[in-house]
Amino acid sequence: MTHRICGVDLGGTKIEAVVVDAEHKVRGKARIQTPTADGPGSVVEAIIEAITQAAADARVKPSELSGVGIGAPGAVDSETGVLTRAPNIPGFEQPYPLAETISKAVGCPVKLGNDVGVAVRGELELGAGRELQHFVGIWWGTGVGSGVVLNRKMWHGRGAAGELGHTVIQRGGLAEPSGMLGTMEAYAGRRNMETRAHAAVEAGRETNLFALMEQIGKKRLSSRVWQESLESGDELAAELVGEAIDAIAAAAANVVNILDVEAIILGGGLGSRFGQPVADRVAVAMQPYLFLPESSPPVMVAELGDLGGAIGASLLIGKQS
Amino acid sequence: MTHRICGVDLGGTKIEAVVVDAEHKVRGKARIQTPTADGPGSVVEAIIEAITQAAADARVKPSELSGVGIGAPGAVDSETGVLTRAPNIPGFEQPYPLAETISKAVGCPVKLGNDVGVAVRGELELGAGRELQHFVGIWWGTGVGSGVVLNRKMWHGRGAAGELGHTVIQRGGLAEPSGMLGTMEAYAGRRNMETRAHAAVEAGRETNLFALMEQIGKKRLSSRVWQESLESGDELAAELVGEAIDAIAAAAANVVNILDVEAIILGGGLGSRFGQPVADRVAVAMQPYLFLPESSPPVMVAELGDLGGAIGASLLIGKQS
Numbered sequence: 001m002t003h004r005i006c007g008v009d010l011g012g013t014k015i016e017a018v019v020v021d022a023e024h025k026v027r028g029k030a031r032i033q034t035p036t037a038d039g040p041g042s043v044v045e046a047i048i049e050a051i052t053q054a055a056a057d058a059r060v061k062p063s064e065l066s067g068v069g070i071g072a073p074g075a076v077d078s079e080t081g082v083l084t085r086a087p088n089i090p091g092f093e094q095p096y097p098l099a100e101t102i103s104k105a106v107g108c109p110v111k112l113g114n115d116v117g118v119a120v121r122g123e124l125e126l127g128a129g130r131e132l133q134h135f136v137g138i139w140w141g142t143g144v145g146s147g148v149v150l151n152r153k154m155w156h157g158r159g160a161a162g163e164l165g166h167t168v169i170q171r172g173g174l175a176e177p178s179g180m181l182g183t184m185e186a187y188a189g190r191r192n193m194e195t196r197a198h199a200a201v202e203a204g205r206e207t208n209l210f211a212l213m214e215q216i217g218k219k220r221l222s223s224r225v226w227q228e229s230l231e232s233g234d235e236l237a238a239e240l241v242g243e244a245i246d247a248i249a250a251a252a253a254n255v256v257n258i259l260d261v262e263a264i265i266l267g268g269g270l271g272s273r274f275g276q277p278v279a280d281r282v283a284v285a286m287q288p289y290l291f292l293p294e295s296s297p298p299v300m301v302a303e304l305g306d307l308g309g310a311i312g313a314s315l316l317i318g319k320q321s
Numbered sequence: 322m323t324h325r326i327c328g329v330d331l332g333g334t335k336i337e338a339v340v341v342d343a344e345h346k347v348r349g350k351a352r353i354q355t356p357t358a359d360g361p362g363s364v365v366e367a368i369i370e371a372i373t374q375a376a377a378d379a380r381v382k383p384s385e386l387s388g389v390g391i392g393a394p395g396a397v398d399s400e401t402g403v404l405t406r407a408p409n410i411p412g413f414e415q416p417y418p419l420a421e422t423i424s425k426a427v428g429c430p431v432k433l434g435n436d437v438g439v440a441v442r443g444e445l446e447l448g449a450g451r452e453l454q455h456f457v458g459i460w461w462g463t464g465v466g467s468g469v470v471l472n473r474k475m476w477h478g479r480g481a482a483g484e485l486g487h488t489v490i491q492r493g494g495l496a497e498p499s500g501m502l503g504t505m506e507a508y509a510g511r512r513n514m515e516t517r518a519h520a521a522v523e524a525g526r527e528t529n530l531f532a533l534m535e536q537i538g539k540k541r542l543s544s545r546v547w548q549e550s551l552e553s554g555d556e557l558a559a560e561l562v563g564e565a566i567d568a569i570a571a572a573a574a575n576v577v578n579i580l581d582v583e584a585i586i587l588g589g590g591l592g593s594r595f596g597q598p599v600a601d602r603v604a605v606a607m608q609p610y611l612f613l614p615e616s617s618p619p620v621m622v623a624e625l626g627d628l629g630g631a632i633g634a635s636l637l638i639g640k641q642s
Contacts, residue, residue: 134478148579150471157455157581158616166612167575171491171567180609246492254488255579258469260478288501291487295479 004060006051006068007314009115009307010034010043012088012142013220017050018310019058019065024126026307028058040091044098048105063107069316070098070110071118071309073145078316081112088142111316115309116162116268119302120147121154122312123265127303134261137302138164138252139268140244141223144185148259165189169250187247190270193240194221200236207236223273241278244270249282253289256297267302276301325381327372327389328635330436330628331355331364333409333463334541338371339631340379340386345447347628349379361412365419369426384428390637391419391431392439392630394466396481399637402433409463432637436630437483437589440623441468442475443633444586448624455582458623459485459573460589461565462544465506469580486510490571508568511591514561515542521557528557544594562599565591570603574610577618588623597622 004027009016012034019028030053035042047070055062074086081099086092103110113121120137123129129137133152139145144165148155155161165185166178173182176192186192197209212232213225229237252264266272266279283299290296304311325348330337333355340349351374356363368391376383395407402420407413424431434442441458444450450458454473460466465486469476476482486506487499494503497513507513518530533553534546550558573585587600604620611617625632 146579150476155471155580158583158618159581160613160616161579161581163578163612167578168490168571168610169492171571178612180612250489250492254575257484257488258467258482258576258579259476260480260482262479289489291484291499291501292481295481297479 002060002064004055004058004065005314005317006054006062006065007118007310007312007316008047008050008068008070009119009309009313010047010070010072010086010089011115011309012073015046015050016307016310017047017054018307018314019054019060020311020314024311024314026311028054028056028060029307029310030054030057034089036090038091040096040098043089043091044101044105047102051102051106065106065108067109067111067317068102068106069118069313070102070112071115071313071316072098072112073115073143076112076114078111078113081110083112109317113313113316114145115313116145117147117154118312118316119267119304119309120149120265120312121315122304122308123267123302124149124152124154125315126311127308128265128300129263132262134259135263135265135297136164136252136255136259136261137265137267138248138271140188140190140248140266140271141268142191143189144248145268148255150259150261164251164255167251167254169247169254184247184251188244190221190223190226193226193244196240197221197236200240205236208232208234209237223269226270227273245278245281246285249285250289252282252299253286256286257289257291261297263297264299265302266299267308272302272305272308323381323385325376325379325386326635326638327375327383327386328439328631328633328637329368329371329389329391330440330630330634331368331391331393331407331410332436332630333394336367336371337628337631338368338375339628339635340375340381341632341635345632345635347632349375349377349381350628350631351375351378355410357411359412361417361419364410364412365422365426368423372423372427386427386429388430388432388638389423389427390439390634391423391433392436392634392637393419393433394436394464397433397435399432399434402431404433430638434634434637435466436634437466438468438475439633439637440588440625440630441470441586441633442636443625443629444588444623445470445473445475446636447632448629449586449621450584453583455580456584456586456618457485457573457576457580457582458586458588459569459592461509461511461569461587461592462589463512464510465569466589469576471580471582485572485576488572488575490568490575505568505572509565511542511544511547514547514565517561518542518557521561526557529553529555530558544590547591548594566599566602567606570606571610573603573620574607577607578610578612582618584618585620586623587620588629593623593626593629
């Protein structure tokens with residue numbers, strides 16, 4: 001029987017699904033907007049729809065899949081498949097048995113993992129990290145997630161490792177929504193960058209960020225909006241992206257000082273869109289924060305691109321023997 | 322034949338040597354002031370003298386030792402036994418074949434390790450970390466060194482891991498002598514605390530720190546001076562120690578956010594002298610910097626005490642079969 005696995009990347013704005021073969025090659029895909037209605041029901045339906053569409057695109061029935069791996073933002077119990085808490089997904093503020101619910105509907109095994117964790121694992125096994133022994137993945141998007149890979153394994157600690165975005169680089173500095181002050185994410189998370197852009201406009205600064213947002217037809221300052229504004233020479237965009245780069249660089253240098261890893265891999269919505277030019281700026285900005293600047297590790301860009309989260313999620317399902 | 326190992330802790334102010342038996346029990350010890358004359362010759366002689374005295378105290382000849390392990394501050398090549406650079410030891414600004422030189426003089430094998438690395442390994446195998454799977458040791462002294470233990474092994478990365486003292490917590494903040502700004506050590510290293518105390522006195526602040534230093538007969542604000550000043554209610558000492566605690570807490574919380582380790586072990590001259598009351602203050606100060614304050618790991622005090630560095634160094638010599 002054909003071996004087909006589905007991987008789903010559940011995001012705050014979209015649900016991305018891929019169906020891959022035994023060699024991890026993408027055979028089918030689908031993308032659906034994440035419903036914003038209250039309650040988990042509509043999100044569950046949308047996930048099932050994305051799986052069904054991706055399976056159809058790969059010419060298999062959902063029930064013929066060897067399994068579905070789902071990467072979800074927030075706290076995940078990978079043993080039980082319960083999405084403990086996902087503040088960015090409407091209706092998932094409370095624990096929800098996501099894997100079990102989807103499994104019953106689709107008719108195949110379902111496993112759940114953290115979205116950044118599975119994306120970093122994707123880079124480890126199939127992407128920029130495939131020849132590295134150790135690295136730190138920094139996923140720069142709405143928030144800034146991270147994954148620590150040591151001796152070619154994800155490091156979990158007591159279960160909650162990888163919160164580089166919430167490390168402090170500026171005591172008493174900017175607040176993030178959680179109330180923590182001066183963390184890397186307070187400067188670099190896209191949501192917080194948008195809050196700062198709003199505040200700047202209210203204070204009288206000029207920018208094309210929000211005009212571009214409307215032109216493109218977005219409700220948020222998406223990665224594309226930031227990229228286009230930056231390329232147009234917008235001063236506020238340049239300033240806020242510059243501050244985000246410095247914050248990411250400080251936190252990345254800290255983790256290099258502590259763990260002396262072989263590389264930093266930059267991914268996520270903003271990281272992947274900005275690509276190597278911005279990764280190079282992060283590398284330069286790391287220099288003053290490194291104890292040994294002469295042995296600064298490379299800052300690489302995630303290779304699996306937009307589908308990386310979904311492809312990484314498919315790795316949650318082991319190959320059948 | 323009796324199995325006796327010597328461990329040496331080479332410090333900027335003193336050289337501590339112990340001779341231990343196969344069960345790591347201390348059978349002899351010696352302490353010698355670190356010579357301040359230029360050139361490595363006098364320091365090498367002092368190390369040999371410390372080994373000889375500790376061996377005599379344990380009733381063995383130096384040549385009968387199974388080996389000597391030396392923990393040295395600075396960059397160490399543990400393969401070749403070369404002390405690459407030890408800025409705190411007069412005469413060791415250039416690479417020096419320390420293990421080979423001592424081995425020829427003493428007549429037994431000599432191994433070299435980083436001082437904080439061997440002290441943390443001592444805690445891992447014989448001290449506060451003996452039942453932990455993973456922890457970070459923070460050695461609070463003249464500088465602030467650290468050691469990362471993962472799955473009961475020291476983590477070295479590409480060879481230079483463990484520089485938690487040089488991670489940034491306050492971009493653009495206080496300078497440390499290396500020129501790095503706003504690092505934890507800039508606030509918490511004893512040398513930098515002394516610099517700040519001098520500056521405060523020049524700015525008109527009152528303190529008993531320097532009077533106590535002279536009473537005790539020291540040339541530096543030693544750990545004992547800080548402790549006695551703090552206990553006397555000195556306001557400047559309380560303020561600077563408080564700021565050091567907050568800096569250590571911020572960096573410790575960062576490493577917990579990244580690695581989610583089971584514990585922080587606090588050691589070093591100041592850490593060991595201040596003991597559990599200050600470790601408890603570090604734990605409290607970590608709270609606002611933790612992403613998951615409810616699962617804050619314990620902050621423990623190193624158990625091997627003053628001789629921990631020398632005992633840890635003895636572990637560089639494996640047991641003979």
